[in-house]
Amino acid sequence: MDPLEKSITRKAFFKEVLGWIRQGVAEAQAEGLSPRAESVLLPPGARDCRSFLSACSRCHACVTACPHFALRVCQDEASPLFGYPMIDPRQQACYLCHDFPCIQACASGALGHWKTRFKLGTAEFDASTCLDEQQGFCQTCLNHCPHMGRAVYRDVRGRLTIAPEHCTGCGICVMVCVQDPPAIAIRAPAVPQPVPEDRQTDPSFPKPEKREA
Amino acid sequence: MPLKRREFLKASAAAAAAASIGVNLIPGMDNKLFADAVSWEKSVCRFCGTGCGVMIGKKGDKVVAIKGDLKNPINKGHICVKGFFLHKVIYAKTRLLYPMIKRNGKFERVSWDEALDYVARRFNEIRKTDGPDALAFYGSGQAETEETYMANKLFKGCIGTNNMEGNPRLCMASAVGGYLSSLGLDEPAGTYQDIEHAELFLLVGSNTAECHPIIFERIVRHKTKNPTVKILIIDPRKTPTDQVADIHLFPKPGWDLAVLHAMAHVIIKEGYADLDFIKNHVNFKSNDGKDITFEAYQQFLEDYTPEKAEAISGVPAGDIIKAARMFGQAKTAMSMWTMGINQRTRGVWANNLIHNLHLLTGKIGVPGSDPFSLTGQPNACGGVREGGGLCHLLPGHRKVTNPKHREEVAKVWGVPVGNIQPKPGKHTIAMFEALNEGKIKGIYIMCTNPAQSLPYAQKFWKGLKEQFVVLAESFYPTATSDFADVLLPAAFWAEKEGVYGCTERRSQYMPQVLQPMGEARWDAWILRDLAMRMGFKKEFEKYRTAEDIWNEYISLTKGRDMDLSGATYARLKKERGLVWPVPSETHPGTYKRYTQGDPFFDELPEEKKKGRRMYFYGKPDGKAVVWARPAKPPAEPTDKDFPYALTTGRVLEHWHTGTMTRAVLELARAVPRAYVEIHPQDARKLGIANRDTVVVETRRGKLEIEARVIDRPEPGTLFIPWHWKEWLANLLTIDAFDPGSKEPEYKVAAARIYKA
Known part of the structure; x- marks a missing residue:
């Protein structure tokens, strides 16, 4: 029998429809809360999240070395990066110093001169909150981008666009955005989302150690 | 009451729907969703000279939001990031709320009566002992036309000193000089409408993307629709404006006059000059003001071949030729410039050279062609240039040196004509130098911050410290308030009504939507009450509303080139501004000056117009002037010590x-x-x-x-x-x-x- 022709009870119908709504609300709530957490970046020189987490000794030498106070210790207990050094670009973006004092300070090998060390992620616009998309004229992100005109530019239609091949993910655009929460975020694919312990499928994934209060 | 499930669902759905459209079904439920909706009122942006229309969103007695005015022809609903946060400026923590007098180095809160009596007494003392020229006024291109008008009347008409300046001296004076010497009358011939018709934009010394964002957006939108539109930039710095540039020339700062001459050289050499237009509309003059021939002008340009210009300015000759060809080949071209050209020791000359390019190619007076100077402040054109807020001007583009002008103004002001001095007063730099030397003993500063904005600022702090300084400001502290002796809180934007005149000669009305914060008062009323306490009761007691001041001002503009007599408050409240000349209440405003459609051009006798599409009626023979100005270096060129x-x-x-x-x-x-x-x-x-x-x-x-x-x-x-x-x-x-x-x-x- 075709499943579409199967008659459903009213109860089942409401259960399903209300279930969709509940799910939508939960997702929307999660979205409202998450941008900052999603924008957290690994320090420059980290290859990917897994190797960084396994190699980092949490000596925080890089945090001490950072001249711009961009590197800080992750205080978010829910994050897999809890206790590890990270960059929150909204607080202070990375300036990608030419001599990388953070990498030089790293003794554990978690930060090294990998091929992709300049790329912390890629910026992405949220068209629903970006002022420029809503009858406004704002190009604060473009004005402050160290690669103005290459990484962020106005395309042929005059809209702000990001070129992923030029964007370093330094996060200066996130830091300066006049909207709150920022209408631009750095997508760092290397940072995995926290996964509940009972659904932990990858045994090699290091569990964050809870610090004693 | 047992409620069936079906009924419960029905009821709850209905209640939800009702709540969302603002109806209360359930008694006692307080539906706040639409209870105090935001009401919107049209106004003008407080920031740059673009003059964008904004809508002020008011909820209760608070301004909660600003949005672009969709009906405004300037910005069509677009608004830049500064304008977006304008409502937050009103509620800034740094607002000045009470009058204060400095006693023993500390500001003490006083009443309005005490503050104004104190200022009036001190000003009268200075006037008595040292003469009226020991007093001065320093105004602003951000003050409303009405405010500048009141100050003008008080200082030039009643106190009797021409020491009345404004900060537009620091930003627009060279553009005024350029327009007067080249075209005969101040302010652009075209409007923003030209943007949508232009084939080429020449942006010289202007970072349009950051300083006039909405004009830049209009240019970008126009280029998006018409990819053949060319944008040519001359600027020593790569700016966000470069996003859309087709070619960018980088002259050494201050050496760009040679580049503009070389472009004229190429334009004439390669036959892009409009010889017909030159014959009927253009005179040539050498730097000392003598008439020269077209051939002599060409001879003069031989000193500025692209190669020689390269040696002077550092711009490759090939680029100059390319730029000149682009300018020549385009059917219509619009030049825009701001401080990179104006704030220079040869600012007027640089302005002249831009006008030259347009006059040589006839790219003026037709849709899409205009040398168009951009203003930096919202009311520099309206209040100060038209309102006569500088030391040599009187309202309505009049001059203090002209006896007829003095007579006309004195009659309307109701003061003896002898009160208005025939000699121009001190210009801004001379004024603050006189303050340093003690020749000026008292100064009234309104709505501006000279301690920070004057060049070589620390040099002028001495005078501000030593002399009697009255500062009418909306904010505290500012760099200037440190030096003030009396602080008078002024009402901010949206707390006062008035008129702003923007870059394109458009005058727009701003309503009052809020009560002034604290004890702040409108600048015009502060000046009125001060004048009455100084003994000018007869002259000032007649002003009761902002409209009184505006009506008196527009009566003074009747018959002048910037005729605003048709722009009454009633009209301005309805319309999104009017572009002068507006000689009557039925006149729709003027798109292009000096040509068909301009009421002054249309009135001219036929024999004057014969064979001409433009008549520059500010010049005796109706012909604009192409100036042969030598290329002078900046006042302080780089050297070994300061490279x-x-x-x-x-x-x-x-x-x-x-x-x-x-x-x-x-x-x-x-x-x-x-x-x-x-x-x-x-x-x-x-x-x-x-x-x-x-x-x-x-x-x-x-x-x-x-x-x-x-x-x-x-x-x-x-x-x-x-x-x-x-x-x-x-x-x-x-x-x-x-x-x-x-x-x-x-x-x-x-x-x-x-x-x-």
């Missing part, structure tokens, strides 16, 4: 001295502190890394500041935005000024830079 050329400017997020924008957290976080931009090549040579603290030094002062190593300025050029009083760029700038327009050269100073 870098320092230039100053704005950023998108901040405005002028930052008293407004720095109070908005969102904008302050975007650009929290000043920096000096330096090219990576220079930085490597000096061992400067990004974000190092460096010292920038000129012959006048030094400044410790953060370095930003970025390839925006050319090698050999430094750039500092000037919005911060903590990192005061004007400690470094030079106070040399244009001998014609008296506008100082902010844009070029020789500097050196080293690691702190």
Whole structure:
């Protein structure tokens, strides 16, 4: 029998429809809360999240070395990066110093001169909150981008666009955005989302150690 | 009551729907969703001279939002990031709320009566002992036309001194000089409508994307629709405006006059000149004002071949030729320029050279063609240039030196004609120098911040410290309030009504939607009450509303080239501004001056118009002037000791001295502190890394500041935005000024830079 022709009870119908709504609300709530957490970046020189987490000794030498106070210790207990050094670009973006004092300070090998060390992620616009998309004229992100005109530019239609091949993910655009929460975020694919312990499928994934209060 | 499930669902769905459209089904339920909806009222943006229409969103007695006015022909609903946060400026924590008098070095709160009596008494004392010329007024291109008009009447008409200036002297004076000497009358011939018809934009010394964002957006939108539109930029610095540039010429700061001459040279040599237009509409004049022939002018240009211009300015000759051909080949072209041209010791000349390009090619007076100067302040055109807020002007583009003009104005003001001095007063730099020397003993400063905005600012602090300074301001503290003896709280935007006149000759009305905060009062009423206490009761007691002042002002403009007599409050309240000349209440405003459609052109007798499409009625024979101005270097060229050329400017997020924008957290976080931009090549040579603290030094002062190593300025050029009083760029700038327009050269100073 075709499943579409199967008659459903009213109860089942409401259960399903209300279930969709509940799910939508939960997702929307999660979205409202998450941008900052999603924008957290690994320090420059980290290859990917897994190797960084396994190699980092949490000596925080890089945090001490950072001249711009961009590197800080992750205080978010829910994050897999809890206790590890990270960059929150909204607080202070990375300036990608030419001599990388953070990498030089790293003794554990978690930060090294990998091929992709300049790329912390890629910026992405949220068209629903970006002022420029809503009858406004704002190009604060473009004005402050160290690669103005290459990484962020106005395309042929005059809209702000990001070129992923030029964007370093330094996060200066996130830091300066006049909207709150920022209408631009750095997508760092290397940072995995926290996964509940009972659904932990990858045994090699290091569990964050809870610090004693 | 047992409720069936079906009924419950029905009821709850109905209640939800009702709540969302604002009906209360359930008694006692307080539906707040639409209870106090936001009401919108049209107004004009408080920031730059573009004159964007904004809608003020008011909820209860609070302004909660600003949005672009969709019906406004200037911005069509678009608005830049500064305007977006304008409502937060009103509620800034730095608002000045009470009158204060400085006693023993400390400000003490006093009543309005006490403050005004004190000021009136001191001013009258000074006037009695040292004569009226010991008093001065320093106004602003941000003050409303009505406010400037009141100050004008008080100082020029009643007190009897022409020491009445405004900060447009620091930003627009050279453009005025350029328009007067080239076209005969002040202010552009075209309007913003030309943008949508232009085939080429020549942006000289203008960072349009950051300083006039909405004009830039209109240009971008136009280019998007018409990809053949060309944009040509002449600027020593790569700016966000470069996004859309087709070609960018980078002259050394202050040496671009040769580039403009070389472009004229190529245009004539390669046959792009409109000989018909030149024959009927153009006179040629040498620098000393003597008439010369077209051939003599060509002979003069032989000194400025592209190769010679390359040697002077550093712009490759090939680029100059390419740019000139682009300008010549385009059917219509629009030039726009701002401070890069105006704030120079040869600002008037640079303005003339831009007009030359348009006059030689006949690219003027037709849709899409205009030499169009952009204004930096919202009412520099309306209040100060038209309202006569400078030391040599009277309302309605009149001059103090003209006896007929003095008579006309004195009659309307109701003062004896002898009160208005026939000699121009002191211009801004001379005025503050006189303050230093003690020749001026009392100054009234309104709505501006000279302690930060004057070039070589620290030189003028002495006079501000020693003499009697009255400051009418909406914000406290500012750099100038440190030097004030009396602080008078002024009502801010949206707390007062009045008229702003923007770059394109459009006058727009702003309503009052709020009660002034604290004890703040409208500047015009402060001036009125001060005047009455100083003994000018008869002259000032007749003003009861803003409309009284406006009506008197527009009666003075009747018959003048900037005729606003048809722009009554009733009309301005309804319409989105009117572009003068508006000679009658039924006149729709004028799109193009000096040509068909301009009421003054249409009135001319036929024999004058014969064979002509334009008549420059500000000149005796109706012909515009192409000037053969030599290319002079800046006042302080770079040398061995000071090898870098320092230039100053704005950023998108901040405005002028930052008293407004720095109070908005969102904008302050975007650009929290000043920096000096330096090219990576220079930085490597000096061992400067990004974000190092460096010292920038000129012959006048030094400044410790953060370095930003970025390839925006050319090698050999430094750039500092000037919005911060903590990192005061004007400690470094030079106070040399244009001998014609008296506008100082902010844009070029020789500097050196080293690691702190």
